[in-house]
Amino acid sequence: MTPDRVTRSDQPNGDGPGTVRFAMQCPLCQAADTRVIDSRPVDSNSAIRRRRLCVACDHRFTTYERSNPVTMVRKRSGRLEAFQPDKLRTGLSSALAGRPVVEGSIDLLVERIESEVVTLGPVVSSDVIGRLVLDQLRQLDEVAYLRFASVYKSFNAGSDFERELAELENQTESLDPTP
Ligand SMILES: [Zn+2]
Numbered sequence: 001m002t003p004d005r006v007t008r009s010d011q012p013n014g015d016g017p018g019t020v021r022f023a024m025q026c027p028l029c030q031a032a033d034t035r036v037i038d039s040r041p042v043d044s045n046s047a048i049r050r051r052r053l054c055v056a057c058d059h060r061f062t063t064y065e066r067s068n069p070v071t072m073v074r075k076r077s078g079r080l081e082a083f084q085p086d087k088l089r090t091g092l093s094s095a096l097a098g099r100p101v102v103e104g105s106i107d108l109l110v111e112r113i114e115s116e117v118v119t120l121g122p123v124v125s126s127d128v129i130g131r132l133v134l135d136q137l138r139q140l141d142e143v144a145y146l147r148f149a150s151v152y153k154s155f156n157a158g159s160d161f162e163r164e165l166a167e168l169e170n171q172t173e174s175l176d177p178t179p
Pocket of ligand 1: 026027028029030031054055056057058059
């Protein structure tokens with residue numbers, strides 16, 4: 001029994017307890033089990049290039065990991081601040097507190113919203129981000145959506161949002177499946 005005979009799958013994503021695992025799937029056969037066979041910094045250390053091997057079909061492919069450029073958020077006051085996914089996570093967590101959502105949903109939401117915000121950058125208004133959050137929450141959980149909307153609304157007095165919210169509340173009542 002030598003330790004190097006122990007097979008363990010490569011965990012390049014830094015998986016640990018309580019984290020959601022996102023496998024990089026094979027672009028050829030879509031198998032989820034791929035391994036990193038080489039990893040090196042490129043572009044003056046601004047990116048990491050990884051060679052990956054699909055365990056199912058032996059296809060080799062390359063992925064690049066880069067940090068996102070800093071996106072700035074324009075607040076209603078006109079002030080600019082760096083977009084902070086952690087702040088977004090906090091907002092989503094409190095909106096979803098106690099709601100029956102699948103573990104990892106918040107991470108996934110943060111990732112989705114962040115990737116959208118980044119494509120809209122380099123400067124995005126806080127209103128636009130609020131809308132993105134609302135769109136995502138609406139699909140996931142109506143209660144969390146309403147909670148977030150009420151916070152969002154308080155920062156957006158005078159918008160057409162109030163009317164929209166009232167409409168949604170009516171719809172929610174008629175769609176409520178609970179007896
Ligand atoms: Zn494959």
